[in-house]
């Protein structure tokens with residue numbers, strides 16, 4: 001069911017410093033800051049030849065990544081995002097298999113303008129999974 005790896009997300013305490021490190025030290029192609037108020041994060045995408053890195057920083061009072069950064073103050077890998085062809089069919093199949101779909105279970109529009117959903121990390125070997133409709 002899952003397809004390409006769309007991105008690996010890294011929560012960071014200082015977005016500008018992390019973006020500068022990827023640009024200057026690692027020599028990567030780094031995009032602009034993008035506020036995503038519906039998701040409670042500001043993101044910067046880094047384009048690699050085979051996938052993307054999403055740098056994440058909390059936005060607003062109720063960011064879903066605030067707790068993660070409190071536990072990991074230096075930052076850390078936060079989630080991985082797989083593409084699926086049909087996000088509603090994927091959601092229903094995963095629910096039938098017993099997985100917890102986060103939030104109200106209805107897809108939100110993600111950073112690429114496409115529907116996304118999240119799956120509880122405790123149901124997937126300690127890894128928060130994002131699904132993005134391809």
Ligand SMILES: CC[C@@H](C(=O)O)C(=O)SCCNC(=O)CCNC(=O)[C@H](O)C(C)(C)COP(=O)(O)OP(=O)(O)OC[C@H]1O[C@@H](n2cnc3c(N)ncnc32)[C@H](O)[C@@H]1OP(=O)(O)O
Nearest residue numbers: 036039064067068078102110111112116118121126127128
């Ligand atoms: C920009 C839009 C979009 C895109 O298009 O790319 C994005 O990527 S938005 C990214 C941010 N959005 C989200 O993460 C939404 C989904 N996340 C959540 O709903 C919550 O973060 C969470 C996963 C339910 C965690 O909630 P939280 O309140 O922070 O923590 P808990 O204490 O309830 O955690 C329970 C348990 O799970 C462990 N945990 C938490 N986060 C992660 C993680 N990222 N990876 C692995 N494990 C995680 C946490 O440590 C707790 O474990 P125990 O301590 O063993 O109980």
Ligand SMILES: [Co+2]
Nearest residue numbers: 009054081130
């Ligand atoms: Co993401």
